[in-house]
Amino acid sequence: MTTLPAVKLHLDPALKKALRVCAEELDKLDADWAIAGATAMQAHGYTRATHDIDVFIGDDVRTELIARLRTRGVPVNPVFKPYHYRIDPVARKDPEASIDLLFPALGVESLGLLAATRMLVDGTAMPVLPIHHIVALKLITDPSIDSSRYIRDLADLIALRDRGLVDSERVRQILEDVRDADARARLSDLAAGTLDQQLGVRPMRKKRSTKP
Amino acid sequence: MPMGLAPIDLIGALVSRGDTLAGLERLLQLSPGYLSKVRRQRAAPSPQLVALLDLLVQHPEVRAALVARASASGAGTPGRPQPRARAVPSSFLRKLVLAWRASQVRFHAVDDLLLEALGVPRPKGLEPSLRFLVHPRDRHALTCARTLGAEVAMASSRASICTPVPGGASVIFVFPLEPVHHLFAKPSLSAIDAALYFALQADEDAEARLRAITQTHALRRAKLQKSFADTYGAARPLPRGEWLLRATFDPDLARERIAKLP
Numbered sequence: 149m150t151t152l153p154a155v156k157l158h159l160d161p162a163l164k165k166a167l168r169v170c171a172e173e174l175d176k177l178d179a180d181w182a183i184a185g186a187t188a189m190q191a192h193g194y195t196r197a198t199h200d201i202d203v204f205i206g207d208d209v210r211t212e213l214i215a216r217l218r219t220r221g222v223p224v225n226p227v228f229k230p231y232h233y234r235i236d237p238v239a240r241k242d243p244e245a246s247i248d249l250l251f252p253a254l255g256v257e258s259l260g261l262l263a264a265t266r267m268l269v270d271g272t273a274m275p276v277l278p279i280h281h282i283v284a285l286k287l288i289t290d291p292s293i294d295s296s297r298y299i300r301d302l303a304d305l306i307a308l309r310d311r312g313l314v315d316s317e318r319v320r321q322i323l324e325d326v327r328d329a330d331a332r333a334r335l336s337d338l339a340a341g342t343l344d345q346q347l348g349v350r351p352m353r354k355k356r357s358t359k360p
Numbered sequence: 361m362p363m364g365l366a367p368i369d370l371i372g373a374l375v376s377r378g379d380t381l382a383g384l385e386r387l388l389q390l391s392p393g394y395l396s397k398v399r400r401q402r403a404a405p406s407p408q409l410v411a412l413l414d415l416l417v418q419h420p421e422v423r424a425a426l427v428a429r430a431s432a433s434g435a436g437t438p439g440r441p442q443p444r445a446r447a448v449p450s451s452f453l454r455k456l457v458l459a460w461r462a463s464q465v466r467f468h469a470v471d472d473l474l475l476e477a478l479g480v481p482r483p484k485g486l487e488p489s490l491r492f493l494v495h496p497r498d499r500h501a502l503t504c505a506r507t508l509g510a511e512v513a514m515a516s517s518r519a520s521i522c523t524p525v526p527g528g529a530s531v532i533f534v535f536p537l538e539p540v541h542h543l544f545a546k547p548s549l550s551a552i553d554a555a556l557y558f559a560l561q562a563d564e565d566a567e568a569r570l571r572a573i574t575q576t577h578a579l580r581r582a583k584l585q586k587s588f589a590d591t592y593g594a595a596r597p598l599p600r601g602e603w604l605l606r607a608t609f610d611p612d613l614a615r616e617r618i619a620k621l622p
Contacts, residue, residue, distance in 0.1 A: 199513075225530065226487065227519050228607035229563035236513075238527050243511035246521075253603035288601050293537075296516060328601065 154268040155191040155276075159201070160245035162237035164270055166222055167201055167247060170235070171274050173216045180206035182264035182275040184250070184257075184282065189304065191267050192279040194311055196304070199244035204261055204277065207251045224249065255326050256284045280318040283308060287323065287331040287338070302347055305338055314338065367398050367405050370413040377420070387426060388412055411458050418461065420548050421469040421477035425453035448490055448531050452508060452524040459504040466495035466544040470534075474554050475569060480576045483568040489532075495544045496535040505533075518608065537609045539595040551577040552587050559588070559614035562607040567617055574621055581621040588618055 157164055174181045183191070185202030205213065207230070214224050214233065227234050227248075235247040252258055260281030266273045286301035308314050316339050323332045337343045365373070374384060381395045388409065397403035405413075416423060460467055468474070471489035475482055482488075494501045502512045502520055510524045523530045540560075543553060551573055558570040573579065592614070598606050606613075 226489075226563075227521070227532065228604065229565060231562070231604050231607045232519075234521065236521070236523070236530070243523065243526065244513045246513060250604070253600075253606075255601045255603065257603075290599065290602070293598060293602060293605065294518075300516075326601065 152266055152268045152273055153191070155187075155270070157187065157190075157201075157270045159199070160237070160240045160242040162239040162241070163201065163245040163247065165239075166235050166237045167203075167269075167274075168272055169220055169222055170203065170217065170247060170249075171269075171272055173213060173220070174205065174209070177209045177212060177216075179209040179213065180261040182261050182277045183269060184260070184277045184285075185248075187269070188277045188282055189279075189308070191269070191276045192282070192313060194304075194308055194313060196307070199242055200246045200248055202248045202250060204250050204252055204257050206258075206261060207253070210251050213249075256281055256288060256322060259322060259325060260285070279308070279313055280315055280322055283314050283319045284322040284326075284331065287319070287334045288326075288328055290330065299347070302343060306344055306347065309338055365414065365417070367410050367413060368401065370410070370417050371395055371399050373417045374413065384416075387423070408458075411461065412454075415457055415461050418547055419457065419467075419469065421474050422453070422457045424473050424476040425450060425457060425469065448524055448529050452510065453531070455508050456505060456510075459508065460501055463500060463504055465498045465501040465504065467498070467501065468493045468543055468546075468549055470549075470554075470557065471569070474549060475572065477548075478551050478554060478573060478577070480569075480572050483565075483572045486565045486568055489565065490529075491532040491534055493536050493540070493543065494533045495541065499535070501533060518605065534608065537598075537605065539592060539609060542591070551579060552584065555579055555584055556588055556591060556614065559584075559617045560592070560609050560611065562610055562613060570617060571621070579621075581618060584618045584621065585615075588614060 182188070182204050183201065184204045185200070186196055186198035187201045189196065210230065217224050217235070222235055223238060224233050224235055226232070231251050231253065233249040233251075235249065237245065240246075250257070252261075260277045263278050263281060264275035265278065267276045269276070283305065286305050289298045289301045291298040305314070316335060319335055320332060323335065334343065371381070371384070375381070381399070382392065384390075385392055385395055390409075394403060398405050412426070416426075457467075469477070469492050471491050472482060473490065499515075502515050502522075505512050505522045508524070510522050511526065513521045513523070518535055520533045520535075521530045522533060540557070543549060543557070546553065549557070555570055555573045555577075558566040558573065574584070592611055595609075595611055597610060597612050600606075
């Protein structure tokens with residue numbers, strides 16, 4: 149029996165409870181789903197502050213999942229139908245603690261759902277989006293369309309790269325699959341360190357050898 | 361219309377739109393005959409009342425927010441009101457829109473409030489939806505909400521969730537994409553503005569709202585197609601990968617929906 153990698157969540161207990169209910173219902177529905185966002189990045193080795201959990205879910209179970217969750221007393225509210233719903237657990241103490249249920253239409257998210265691997269998230273086996281897909285998703289953000297999200301994604305990308313979590317070849321393959329030439333160009337800039345200037349940070353340099 | 365009109369002019373503007381003094385007095389919970397006195401300059405209204413009158417002139421779509429029926433969890437069946445905990449308090453909405461007006465926040469109420477302002481019955485079977493469009497450069501709108509004691513989540517996102525009472529219902533503030541910003545230059549949204557707005561939203565409920573507006577206001581396909589071409593014809597659809605943003609602005613979908621109208 150293999151042991152799954154484990155992730156400990158430092159989030160509102162009500163949120164973790166709601167996540168377990170979601171996971172249970174998603175698995176009962178045999179859905180394609182995966183944890184994404186900051187929680188997935190944490191699972192892969194990069195932790196940053198977050199209050200919420202993003203979950204990508206195949207659209208085929210959307211209606212049934214929402215109905216089942218509501219039946220179990222989990223409040224699911226639409227943000228942008230039919231793609232984005234939100235669970236605000238009733239008993240939460242942190243007002244920003246929530247689960248974002250995202251039903252992607254196409255693209256990297258769908259590829260990521262198929263490639264997700266199970267990890268032990270707070271003691272429960274749950275699929276987590278692969279790190280390469282997380283990187284690819286952040287590279288796809290177009291600065292001319294959503295500049296504020298681009299800046300946030302850029303900060304994550306630089307942090308992931310500096311921790312050795314960006315495998316350029318794997319990410320490039322994903323971006324080729326979705327035919328996004330702009331994102332591929334941004335990947336090259338990320339690897340070369342030229343994207344860092346947009347955040348006003350200097351790229352990390354390798355230490356010089358002290359040997360003569 | 362600029363801020364700072366005299367109370368008598370504000371009352372005149374509302375009456376010219378079809379309001380009666382008695383109706384306004386009921387809406388604003390004033391003593392019978394009070395507005396008549398104000399109109400004849402025999403009573404000096406409070407700054408708060410002037411602000412409310414000004415709000416009604418500038419934002420007729422928030423009228424429903426000023427009365428107790430406003431609710432994010434539905435109007436409920438007659439005689440069986442929804443539990444208070446699941447409703448966005450009308451007092452909060454009133455304070456919020458007044459604070460926004462004072463802080464020069466550019467906004468429009470959409471969804472259920474907009475339908476109500478246009479006299480369109482809410483289509484059957486739709487989930488209630490209480491949301492405002494807010495200009496993305498006016499994010500201090502969130503500070504106003506917090507100052508009133510509300511919790512605001514997703515403050516830097518395309519949509520922010522405002523919860524006035526912990527555990528209660530929420531109101532959503534949407535910061536729309538640039539092609540929609542021309543709406544903020546308008547004092548109020550017309551039936552055509554509203555129809556085009558709903559046509560652009562990916563939400564299945566938006567299509568029902570679009571149909572309800574076109575039926576109530578007898579808007580024909582050709583007229584909407586022309587208005588759409590004039591207003592959004594030059595706007596390019598978002599890339600397919602931007603599926604979440606396309607939920608709020610999808611010109612291709614809008615053209616399809618309008619083409620299906622009678």
